[in-house]
Amino acid sequence: MNILSIQSWVSYGHVGNAAAVFPMQRLGAEVWAINTVQFSNHTGYGSWRGSVLPPDLIREVVTGIEERGALPRCDALLSGYLGDPQVAEAVLYARARLQAANPRAIYCADPVIGDDDTGVYVRPGIAELMRDQIVPAADILTPNLFELRHLTGLPCDTLAGVKDAVAALQARGPRRVLVTSLRTPETPDDQLDMLAAEGGDYHRLRAPLLPLSVNGAGDAVAALFLVHTLQGKSAADALSAAGSAIFGILRRTAELGQREIALIAAQQELVSPSTVLRPVSV
Numbered sequence: 489m490n491i492l493s494i495q496s497w498v499s500y501g502h503v504g505n506a507a508a509v510f511p512m513q514r515l516g517a518e519v520w521a522i523n524t525v526q527f528s529n530h531t532g533y534g535s536w537r538g539s540v541l542p543p544d545l546i547r548e549v550v551t552g553i554e555e556r557g558a559l560p561r562c563d564a565l566l567s568g569y570l571g572d573p574q575v576a577e578a579v580l581y582a583r584a585r586l587q588a589a590n591p592r593a594i595y596c597a598d599p600v601i602g603d604d605d606t607g608v609y610v611r612p613g614i615a616e617l618m619r620d621q622i623v624p625a626a627d628i629l630t631p632n633l634f635e636l637r638h639l640t641g642l643p644c645d646t647l648a649g650v651k652d653a654v655a656a657l658q659a660r661g662p663r664r665v666l667v668t669s670l671r672t673p674e675t676p677d678d679q680l681d682m683l684a685a686e687g688g689d690y691h692r693l694r695a696p697l698l699p700l701s702v703n704g705a706g707d708a709v710a711a712l713f714l715v716h717t718l719q720g721k722s723a724a725d726a727l728s729a730a731g732s733a734i735f736g737i738l739r740r741t742a743e744l745g746q747r748e749i750a751l752i753a754a755q756q757e758l759v760s761p762s763t764v765l766r767p768v769s770v
């Protein structure tokens with residue numbers, strides 16, 4: 489299994505490709521990583537050093553991979569945070585080249601726009617680009633609840649409302665949708681939900697809310713959900729596998745009291761989660 493992953497890179501800690509590449513490799517995938525930035529650390533620290541890499545570099549590297557004759561063997565494209573409209577254009581270029589080389593390859597997009605506690609944190613134009621170009625191009629989409637609301641303009645304030653919003657997204661392209669960090673009136677205060685949807689079926693996975701707030705969990709979850717999908721699992725089984733793994737990683741992160749997700753220390757959770765969470769149909 490070969491996956492082209494276009495995301496940020498940080499040297500210290502785990503967000504973007506630094507959160508996504510290792511879990512995919514640990515599950516046996518070859519990852520062809522293209523980095524959009526080279527930062528010291530994630531921006532959640534308030535200060536960081538490094539550079540945004542030129543968007544043309546993405547096209548260059550895609551072209552180089554194409555010249556190796558490798559694109560027909562690429563099973564999927566994964567993209568995350570897109571800092572600049574030109575990066576989004578380059579990701580769509582990669583999607584088009586991949587589709588031409590391998591029509592069965594899939595595109596999994598994490599439509600990073602913002603979060604309930606921060607609001608929109610991407611530059612002007614990115615949210616519209618996500619809605620109008622990335623969503624229709626994606627086969628798998630992994631929004632959080634804030635992004636689901638933003639992409640559809642629907643309120644998403646009940647489980648039924650969330651399902652309606654997911655269906656509205658699916659009508660525009662992605663056949664499989666994973667909603668992360670889901671909280672509805674039905675969600676107990678000490679739990680957190682995820683919802684996976686495909687073909688009119690909806691599955692909810694509930695996990696205990698851990699006493700931590702981290703960056704990069706969403707990047708790791710999208711990567712895990714993609715690999716489990718490529719392995720042929722149903723939406724419900726991919727949800728169970730990815731959700732159980734991230735829960736194990738985050739539980740260890742909380743035990744260690746660290747700010748960066750414990751992807752390396754708790755790597756066994758990626759392949760055999762110590763707690764297997766089971767979804768229910770909703």
Ligand SMILES: Nc1ncnc2c1ncn2[C@@H]1O[C@H](COP(=O)(O)OP(=O)(O)O)[C@@H](O)[C@H]1O
Pocket residue numbers: 603632667668669670680681682695696697698699700701702703704705706707709731734735738
């Ligand atoms: N405090 C937490 N307790 C339990 N699970 C969590 C917690 N924070 C994140 N997660 C898990 O990680 C997933 C992705 O987190 P999310 O906050 O959506 O990602 P990000 O903000 O990194 O994009 C959530 O759906 C949930 O499964």
Ligand SMILES: Cc1ncc(COP(=O)(O)O)c(C=O)c1O
Pocket residue numbers: 496497503504525527529530531532569600702703704705706707
């Ligand atoms: C460069 C970069 N990429 C990706 C992320 C992903 O963040 P999150 O997991 O909070 O969405 C961050 C978060 O700070 C970041 O700084």
